[in-house]
Amino acid sequence: MKLKIDKFPEYLINFTTVDFDKYFLNKNTILDIGCGEGEFIVGLASLYPKRQFIGVEIKYGRIIKCLKKAHANKLHNVKFALCDATLFTTKVLKSNSINKVFINNPDPWPKEKHQKNRLVNLELLTGIYQKLKRKGSLIIKTDSNEYFREIKRTILKTNLSPDKSIDLLDSSIPLTKFQKFYKKDDKKIYSIKVLKK
Numbered sequence: 001m002k003l004k005i006d007k008f009p010e011y012l013i014n015f016t017t018v019d020f021d022k023y024f025l026n027k028n029t030i031l032d033i034g035c036g037e038g039e040f041i042v043g044l045a046s047l048y049p050k051r052q053f054i055g056v057e058i059k060y061g062r063i064i065k066c067l068k069k070a071h072a073n074k075l076h077n078v079k080f081a082l083c084d085a086t087l088f089t090t091k092v093l094k095s096n097s098i099n100k101v102f103i104n105n106p107d108p109w110p111k112e113k114h115q116k117n118r119l120v121n122l123e124l125l126t127g128i129y130q131k132l133k134r135k136g137s138l139i140i141k142t143d144s145n146e147y148f149r150e151i152k153r154t155i156l157k158t159n160l161s162p163d164k165s166i167d168l169l170d171s172s173i174p175l176t177k178f179q180k181f182y183k184k185d186d187k188k189i190y191s192i193k194v195l196k197k
Helices: 002-006 018-022 041-048 061-072 087-091 110-115 122-131 145-155 175-186
Strands: 029-033 052-057 077-081 096-106 132-142 192-196
Touching: 002 061, 029 041, 029 087, 041 052, 041 061, 041 077, 041 096, 052 061, 052 087, 061 077, 087 122, 096 122, 110 192, 122 132, 122 145, 145 192
Parallel strands: 029 052, 029 096, 052 077, 096 132
Antiparallel strands: 132 192
């Protein structure tokens, strides 16, 4: 399996090297947590070549698809980390290094006994707050109303503040694979944007 990843070293983050820190220097950097197969972040990187993008995904097969998409589009402003999202956000990223974070349709784990597995929790949100630059923002989208209400309650326990503004990037973001399915079925997507003041 390692050989498949080794075919695309220019797109894979080795966060144990000095080069990883250099990636952030004076850059407008956008993070996609749980980037899936990469259609969302690759779409954004194509639209905004002067910004830096990082996708984080824990599933090997999905990362391979991300790397292939970046390679096929000949992108030079996107990299991917095969890593647990909470670990990457809280332990690997430097403080005040990220301008914007997206979390698109995290698994809602609808059964009560599985809800402890949910990605968006206080630990992750606190980590995101620390890593965001001043006036950096976080956008979360989910198709689960119950999960959305829980996310909003958890955000209230952090220093993140509601943000109603919509910048150019926010208004031009592509749909993820799941969001395309939901749109086709007229399924509602719940969205919240918060800001580090």
